[in-house]
Amino acid sequence: MALTRISLENFRNHAATTLGETAHFNLLVGENGAGKTNLLEALSLLGPGRGLRRANLGDLAKKAAPGDPPQSFAIGASLSEAGTVSARIGTYSEAHQPGRRLVRVNGAPATATSLAEWLALSWLTPAMDGLFTDSAGARRRFVDRMALAIAPDHARRVSALETALRERGRLLETRAEARWLDAVEAQVAGHSAAVAMVRAELVARLADELSALPSEPFARPALTYRPGGPTDETALRAELARQRPRDRAAGRALSGPQRDELEVVMASTRLPASSCSTGEQKAMLIAITLAHGILAAAGRPSVLLLDEVAAHLDPVRRTELFRRLRQGKAQVWMTGTELAPFEAIRDEAAIWRVSGGQAERV
Incomplete structure (x- = not known):
């Protein structure tokens, strides 16, 4: 089971981004500030809570310029198994209520809490390094x-x-x-x-x-x-x-x-x-x-989001990380500024080059 047909509209710096043909390993590569972590944050909002940045909902919608009135955003994804879509889940806001989060499952209104019944999410970000x-x-x-x-x-x-x-x-x-x-x-x-x-x-x-x-x-x-x-x-x-x-x-x-x-x-x-x-x-x-x-x-389906994790590991730990992730059932999404740290899994990964709020399949 995996996330496929992922779409973002007016989310952070992504005006309209679609990620299709996903794999077990999924790599988002690009310069700092390109929008890689924004994509991970969007995926993290397909579960209960405030996502991996714990941001206010009103700050998530893309704005054309500072001071513009609140806009709406939308995030959607399909849950697929063996190429067959089993569910479509999504979360979004509306411009007249930018602080209210709305959820739909298979086109019907649902609660954010109910998303946990469809998808289990885990993540690791640089901001968590100071947890202890x-x-x-x-x-x-x-x-x-x-x-x-x-x-x-x-x-x-x-x-x-x-x-x-x-x-x-x-x-x-x-x-x-x-x-x-x-x-x-x-x-x-x-x-x-x-x-x-x-x-x-x-x-x-x-x-x-x-x-x-x-x-x-x-x-x-x-x-x-x-x-x-x-x-x-x-x-x-x-x-x-x-x-x-x-x-x-x-x-x-x-x-x-x-x-x-x-x-x-x-x-x-x-x-x-x-x-x-x-x-x-x-x-x-x-x-x-x-x-x-x-x-x-x-x-249930599981997704693991790893932000900038490979670049900070030595080759031995990086190899072991990939080995354990390969053996696991969770779909894995990772970010990096370059492909070099992911050379060991490059041939088995879906890769997108992210730049300026756009993602292009490599």
Whole structure:
């Protein structure tokens, strides 16, 4: 199963771009600023969430000049197996509501969350290189995006939890009656238990996949899920009720999955990933991405987006990366400024030369 007949209209610097005759390996080659990453971002929006750049929807539509009124954009792709189209999925905006994202599946209106039922997406970008030294919130978002591979409705649960937490915060601030807090805390506890369960399952399954992968040439990370509070619904509900004065003073809930942490250490040395070298951190991030790709490819079509990954690997790691990707079920999209790093897979890849918001098949 693979993405085919990919089309972009008025997206970033792409006025009208079509990518057809895709393959297992798909290469987007061009100078910096040509629009390669914009293509990957478009593909990343064929799943729930804000895509690999987490951009505002109003910033995605192409504008003829600065200050122009909002425009609309559209991204579409077919899911095909053995040359037969099984579904057409797409996302778009409308000029009169540039901040609202719309979705269609097989021509019918759908939700962004439902896209995860059709396609599993994973990606690795240069912006993620600082994940291990970033905030705990960044790592939670990383985990939640990966969790869609095993629980397509996880994004809906996380959103519902965030909404309930904001409502609890408002009630605490206004010193609402206890019965109102009881009701909203029951919602928080219910959503929290579901979110925590999926996060814990994902990390456990990733750890299993990582243990089965060779430890060389990519450093093998060891993952641990650290919950930010009770994961049992009843226990968390009691904790929230008990800690109302503390949380009112803090202005936020100090217990629950909004405080979860993903702990990553290098398996061979037990050194925290945040203390490892830049090269070691990159190698561990690639290992996690590959392990997640294995999980994501089980059960539905899977796409792996790798932005500028090959150019920053030595020949040994690059060869091993291509070998593992070749063995995997996920369709792979990679970007680079030149073809040289991809010489080992050039004959089996679909290649496009990207320039000025246009893509030409090589």
